[in-house]
Amino acid sequence: MSINYSERVRARNHARKVGGAAGAVGGAATGAVSAAAGAQSGAALGAVAGPIGAALGSLAGAILGGLAGGAVGSLAGARMGEEIDARVLDNFECHACGHVFSISDQ
Structure with missing residues (x-):
């Protein structure tokens, strides 16, 4: 069998991408x-500066x-997504023929 690279x-x-977006939403919700x-x-x-300082500090x-x-x-979600891409999904695509594969397929 011939392998063309x-x-x-x-x-x-x-x-x-999905992990980063989901992590950002979840992190922002937790942050809120x-x-x-x-x-x-x-x-x-801000209370040192009076009532306005307290409001702005808040x-x-x-x-x-x-x-x-x-x-x-976002960082945590993206890192988890990288692991899923590397270990579970066929993360690479050939633009010449459209074949998708993972590194372990080679």
């Missing part, structure tokens, strides 16, 4: 829930909690 192969990374704690911390730190703490949760969730 095409130079027109690309990684599809479907699980990585924990934003209450961030808002309390921000309000306490808002900043809530926003940063959601952003941090989304970023961490």
